[in-house]
Amino acid sequence: MTEPLFLILDEGTTSTRAMLFNAAGVPRGTAQRELNQHYPRPGWVEHDAGEIWDRTLACAQEMVAAASGPDRIACIGVTNQRETVVAWDRNSGEPLARAIVWQDRRTAGFCGDLRAGGHEAAVRDATGLLLDPYFSATKMRWLLDNDDAVRGAAQRGTLAFGTIDAWLTFKLTGNLLTEAGNASRTLLLPLAGESWDEGLCELFGVPTAALPRVTDSAGDFGTSSLFGAPIPVTGIAGDQQAATIGQGCNSPGETKATFGTGAFVLANMGAEVPRSEHRLLGTVLHQLGGKRHYALEGSVFVAGSLFQWLRDSLNMIVTAAESDELARSVPDSAGVVVIPALSGLGAPHWRADARAAITGLSFAATRAHVVRAALEAISHQTQDLAAAFAADGAAWTSLKIDGGMSANNWLAQDLAGLLQVPVVRPDFVETTALGAAMLAAVGAGLHHSLESAAAAMIVSGERFEPAMDEGVRSTRLANWRAALARL
Secondary structure: OOOOOEEEEEEEEEEEEEEEEEOOOOEEEEEEEEOOOOOOOOOOOOOHHHHHHHHHHHHHHHHHHHHOOOOHEEEEEEOOOOOOOOEOOOOOEEEOOOEEEOOOOHHHHHHHHHHHHHHHHHHHHHOOOOOOOHHHHHHHHHHHHHHHHHHHHHEEEEEEOOOOHHHHHHHHOOEEEEEEHHHHHOOOOOOOOOOOHHHHHHHHOHHHHHHOOOOOOOOOOEEEEEEEEOEEEEEEEEHHHHHHHHHOOOOOOEEEEEEEEEEEEHHHHHHOOOOOOOOEEEEEEEEEEEEEEHHHHHHHHOHHHHHHHHHHHHOOOOOOHHHHHHHHOOOOOOOOOOEEOOOOOOOOOOOOOOOOEOOOOOOOHHHHHHHHHHHHHHHHHHHHHHHHHOOOOOOOOOOOEEHHHOHHHHHHHHHHHHHOOOOOOOOOOOOOHHHHHHHHHHHHHOOHHHHHHHHHHHHOOOOEEEOOOOOHHHHHHHHHHHHOOOO
């Protein structure tokens, strides 16, 4: 009998991919297209939502052909960059404006006004989130205030607002829905509430009529007829939730870190709504059968994108992989410290006003020292998160890592040393797509639970043990804190 295949649409920040998996979690094919990044003003980051769809569809069609037709594909799963907002007309199905990307900082002033008005504590208690431009609601409000087409659609009652999962699902199936984990990143969904909160929507000025229906993470989300035969969409998750699932973090306390465009650490907190006193985020990990599991999250805005910047803007490296070789070519960073606040600083600092800096430069500093310091900055930001998690009672005993940057062995070993915990990297580091495949398999009834999907689809990988001299570690942390204090 021919094995069933899962078609996974993995919508990232810099590219879109379609991947095929079998029921054992083995990848059977990949198609990828780059996405254009638009920076119309400092701090603004936009995508063309039409381009996202067109390139996603092209990748999906390529994988359907690779599978020898749609009859081989049991189901579709979707995983996506979170917080990014798309506005479209639900009648025409066309975007009304460029999508505002999660990295965008244009609403910092609005967030500051809400904080000054004393709203942050209530918003945090309800949603688990802080008032920061990172999240979706203020982006929606900005579009309503500044884009005539968006405002006109709202007045006509044809406006649809959604994160990327809602946009892709609408284009695939015609249904207007969003998965609970993605919805929990908008500032409009209470962690303990079933759907959108009227009071929060009023606070941010977002019409509830424009928002999609909140759903489970696995189930029947509709059928796509775009590939020559009907294929059900059965699994949806934001990229960081999907990676947590793909790492098999199914028990409270298990923690993963994904190092992609940014760096995102999620710890499974079980069925209890998480509360942070140290500026971490509470978020929905997944919702199955109407029951939610939650995570505590620390979000770093710049990780892999730092090396893209070093490559494309400063010409310091030719490929991201070169950073490993350069870091090993020098014994230390020669006192150089990189603060990668190219889009502000995320958790636990939450400094939307912060700007990147390179300190400690001298005539002794070379390209290799700066690149090594950039890698060290990823570890330093992760250590800041580790301290916040520990203060919130969720100390890490080990850390599972994934994402494109986790393939860098120097970084993996540096993380183990600076964090003083074992770091574990799976053989297959694209756990975001794997987690979406696991959810799709559960939603299609091909695995009865995430635990059984994990047992069948996850392969263990390499382990890095702490091996950093304590004097070196203390000096690095002191230099990092001193550099942060200068911002």
